[in-house]
Amino acid sequence: MTRFHSRMDLQTTIDSYLAGDPKIPDDIVFRASQMFNSKLGKFNFRRKGGAKLPSMSQVGKPFCQLHAEKLGWPKAPESNSFRIKMLYGDMTEVIAVAILLAAGVEIVDLNKRVGYKTPDGDYINGELDLVIRDGNGFSLWDIKSASRFAFEKKFASYEALKENDDFGYCSQLFGYTKAEREETPEIKAGGWIAINKETGDMKVVQADPDDEESYTNKIEDTITRYKEANEDNFVRGFTDEEEFFYRKPTGNRKLGMTCSYCSFRYTCWPDLKYERNPKSKSANAYHHYTVFK
Numbered sequence: 001m002t003r004f005h006s007r008m009d010l011q012t013t014i015d016s017y018l019a020g021d022p023k024i025p026d027d028i029v030f031r032a033s034q035m036f037n038s039k040l041g042k043f044n045f046r047r048k049g050g051a052k053l054p055s056m057s058q059v060g061k062p063f064c065q066l067h068a069e070k071l072g073w074p075k076a077p078e079s080n081s082f083r084i085k086m087l088y089g090d091m092t093e094v095i096a097v098a099i100l101l102a103a104g105v106e107i108v109d110l111n112k113r114v115g116y117k118t119p120d121g122d123y124i125n126g127e128l129d130l131v132i133r134d135g136n137g138f139s140l141w142d143i144k145s146a147s148r149f150a151f152e153k154k155f156a157s158y159e160a161l162k163e164n165d166d167f168g169y170c171s172q173l174f175g176y177t178k179a180e181r182e183e184t185p186e187i188k189a190g191g192w193i194a195i196n197k198e199t200g201d202m203k204v205v206q207a208d209p210d211d212e213e214s215y216t217n218k219i220e221d222t223i224t225r226y227k228e229a230n231e232d233n234f235v236r237g238f239t240d241e242e243e244f245f246y247r248k249p250t251g252n253r254k255l256g257m258t259c260s261y262c263s264f265r266y267t268c269w270p271d272l273k274y275e276r277n278p279k280s281k282s283a284n285a286y287h288h289y290t291v292f293k
Helices: 008-019 026-044 063-071 082-102 148-152 158-163 169-180 209-228
Strands: 107-117 123-134 137-146 187-196 202-206 241-245 248-254 273-276 286-291
Touching: 008 082, 008 187, 008 202, 026 082, 063 209, 082 107, 082 123, 082 137, 082 187, 107 169, 123 169, 123 187, 137 148, 137 169, 148 187, 158 169, 158 202, 169 187, 169 209, 187 209
Parallel strands: 137 187
Antiparallel strands: 107 123, 123 137, 187 202, 241 248, 248 286, 273 286
16 A cells, blocks of 8 residues: 655655556456445435534535535525436546556545534534545645536635635535544644546646644634524625626626525526526527516
8 A cells, every 4th residue: 555755745656656557356247246236326405404502514515505504505506417416426436446546545434423522522524535644743634626627726725715715615625633632632633635527637736734723713603603693684695796798798797607506596596587698699608687678
């Protein structure tokens, strides 16, 4: 098994394995098939409501989304392909784990349930992706499938991810790391292993372990706000945007990217319309408009 002395070694190990004559041993193929079976079963899973607090995968999202979830606002209907899209992420994780194992990476924990205990005694639960042996210690990693755009932009670097983290990936990683430290004192945040769904490229994005305190403080502040959230203190975290076409205002206003993907967009913006930009010749020029003329 390969032991790393710097997190850059993980990218080098993956690249060297794939650049050679890569083969996946039968025992790893069998292990991956068992993971595949387990994750494919999630297709039948329906999320149940009633959780008192956000999960670790939710806690870093924009607070207005968490607030709306607590209030039980109606959600926009999911597309017919939504669950297949979610399975892509699960299958990507299986592929990544198989490649890491075949490349000699020592995975010591995989898909482990953990609980983050706040100073007030609340627990934020979740499931970490993997922990690997890293030199004389351990590091924790998340595996993410990504579109070409996200792979090239969001996962371009750690700084790029921090600046565009509406899904809360940073809080998730550092929260898991602190939770796991109860059992693994030497553990540090590793980062993300991203796979481009279109090209198959793999990229290691390293987190800065020194950021852990900042993000865990943010998690605890979010939980405090969440417990105090009610119908009377909801505040939108974003506003709509003026639309421009070839640098000229159209007179329309539309939601930004974050709000466009929010499940509560139609409740938060009751007059919202999903329309094609009439000035554009593109068949895909659809936007969520708050003002449409």
